[in-house]
Amino acid sequence: xxxxxxxxxxxxxxxxxxAKKSKKVKYIAxxxxxxPELRHQHDGPADLVIDLMRVNxxxxxxxxxxxxxxGALTTITDLIENKDLNKNVPILAAxxxxxxxxxxxxxxxxxxxxxxxxxxxxxxxxxLALRAIVNLAGPRGKRTVPxxxxxxxxxxxxxxxxELITRISFPTPPKNHKWGYYKxxxxxxxxxxxxxxxxxxxxxxxxxxxASISLGSVNESPIRCYDAEKLLEGEKADLNIVQEASELxxxxxxxxxxxxxxxxxxxxxxxxxxxxxxxxxxxIKMEK
Amino acid sequence: xxxTAKRTKSSASSKNKKSKATKFRLPKKYPIxxxxxxxxxxxxxxxxxxxxxxxxxxxxxxxxxxxxxxxxGACTILLDNVAANACCILGVQADRREIETVKGIGTIxxxxxxQEKFIEHGAIQCGFCTPGMIVSAKELLDKxxxxxxxxxxxxxxxxxxxxxxYVKIIDAIEAASKRKPSKKGK
Numbered sequence: 001x002x003x004x005x006x007x008x009x010x011x012x013x014x015x016x017x018x019a020k021k022s023k024k025v026k027y028i029a030x031x032x033x034x035x036p037e038l039r040h041q042h043d044g045p046a047d048l049v050i051d052l053m054r055v056n057x058x059x060x061x062x063x064x065x066x067x068x069x070x071g072a073l074t075t076i077t078d079l080i081e082n083k084d085l086n087k088n089v090p091i092l093a094a095x096x097x098x099x100x101x102x103x104x105x106x107x108x109x110x111x112x113x114x115x116x117x118x119x120x121x122x123x124x125x126x127x128l129a130l131r132a133i134v135n136l137a138g139p140r141g142k143r144t145v146p147x148x149x150x151x152x153x154x155x156x157x158x159x160x161x162x163e164l165i166t167r168i169s170f171p172t173p174p175k176n177h178k179w180g181y182y183k184x185x186x187x188x189x190x191x192x193x194x195x196x197x198x199x200x201x202x203x204x205x206x207x208x209x210x211a212s213i214s215l216g217s218v219n220e221s222p223i224r225c226y227d228a229e230k231l232l233e234g235e236k237a238d239l240n241i242v243q244e245a246s247e248l249x250x251x252x253x254x255x256x257x258x259x260x261x262x263x264x265x266x267x268x269x270x271x272x273x274x275x276x277x278x279x280x281x282x283x284i285k286m287e288k
Numbered sequence: 289x290x291x292t293a294k295r296t297k298s299s300a301s302s303k304n305k306k307s308k309a310t311k312f313r314l315p316k317k318y319p320i321x322x323x324x325x326x327x328x329x330x331x332x333x334x335x336x337x338x339x340x341x342x343x344x345x346x347x348x349x350x351x352x353x354x355x356x357x358x359x360x361g362a363c364t365i366l367l368d369n370v371a372a373n374a375c376c377i378l379g380v381q382a383d384r385r386e387i388e389t390v391k392g393i394g395t396i397x398x399x400x401x402x403q404e405k406f407i408e409h410g411a412i413q414c415g416f417c418t419p420g421m422i423v424s425a426k427e428l429l430d431k432x433x434x435x436x437x438x439x440x441x442x443x444x445x446x447x448x449x450x451x452x453x454y455v456k457i458i459d460a461i462e463a464a465s466k467r468k469p470s471k472k473g474k
Contacts, residue, residue, distance in 0.1 A: 008380070035375060036357040036375075037378045039356065101446025106370045106372055107370075124376075189445030
């Protein structure tokens with residue numbers, strides 16, 4: 001394999017000024033995607049690889065009443081162990097516990113999972129449901145992109161050459177929000193998701209005020225189910241409306257056949273799983 | 289999934305193929321230093337060499353090479369007291385870091401309770417997964433000194449045993465947790 005140069009700067013500015021010096025730059029953090037891919041890249045991943053693990057500005061989790069902000073280097077283990085997150089955004093820990101295995105969770109970062117942009121990236125569906133915003137820094141300055149606009153297709157994101165994710169932020173859900181997460185996979189650990197579903201709801205009494213539903217592993221990249229959300233919002237929570245919304249989730253999905261599951265089965269699960277999670281979250285009795 | 293046939297793309301073999309490598313600009317070597325099991329190691333390495341290859345080339349062959357894709361956990365080490373797959377870290381990223389392998393957890397003369405119980409319970413069949421298993425078990429018991437059987441299963445979820453000797457491994461970790469909370473490490 002063709003080799004590459006390596007630097008490990010300590011500040012974001014240093015990272016960006018170093019990145020300008022080379023035409024083909026790639027960033028590395030946890031390395032849990034970088035190294036397994038490295039072995040198949042005969043031309044090497046880039047001329048220059050910049051290690052972000054020593055940039056402290058990219059670390060740290062803050063939870064305020066209004067916003068939650070996750071540093072790009074927040075590991076999946078951090079999502080399980082951070083007490084503020086556990087209390088305010090429990091869906092992230094629920095996802096993190098299903099994410100690969102303990103050693104991968106210790107190294108894999110939340111920004112890495114997003115920027116890799118894989119269809120089965122487990123961190124994306126809950127963040128989509130939380131309506132997360134991606135904060136980027138690049139040679140042309142800072143910008144923010146909503147996560148649903150950031151994902152463009154199969155392993156394609158809106159990130160530009162030389163840019164890096166600095167933080168992921170989202171409005172902290174209210175204390176009494178309802179949520180659900182399910183990862184359908186063939187094993188309990190080290191599994192690639194067959195269908196991933198995340199649901200976040202805000203209700204007042206029986207009325208659904210705000211709904212977010214997202215699906216992973218059933219499109220080119222994880223998706224939000226806007227139609228189903230729109231249908232639910234402002235309605236009284238009952239089995240009929242949940243059923244209709246779940247069918248809309250199924251309609252928007254376009255899964256593929258692969259070694260883990262058939263497209264037909266995945267499509268079916270895109271109706272079953274949202275229905276199950278919505279019923280559980282809204283305490284509706286599920287009948288068939 | 290990667291196959292063993294593709295394993296030739298390593299620094300170890302590139303040394304023997306110098307004539308071919310001259311077609312490219314020869315990769316730069318980076319001087320690095322880190323502590324392995326408390327002993328300082330100074331060396332130099334290519335940027336593309338994984339920590340797994342680097343450690344094995346330096347003689348720390350207790351770090352096993354299983355899948356090189358983060359799936360099997362045979363190369364598990366503690367990096368700054370956090371369990372990690374050495375195959376998923378670049379050697380240069382370990383500069384000035386603290387590394388612990390299974391030999392740092394206990395030696396033949398001075399076994400760690402986990403290692404003792406692995407022997408007592410026969411939790412070793414072919415032995416290939418054992419170094420990684422013990423490092424993972426160490427991290428698990430450091431974080432959670434009295435895990436339930438399900439928590440033990442979740443704790444070693446990243447380590448594969450191809451002999452499928454999981455029951456004895458779980459028994460051993462459970463016995464080690466009942467004996468006494470692990471004293472070494474954090």
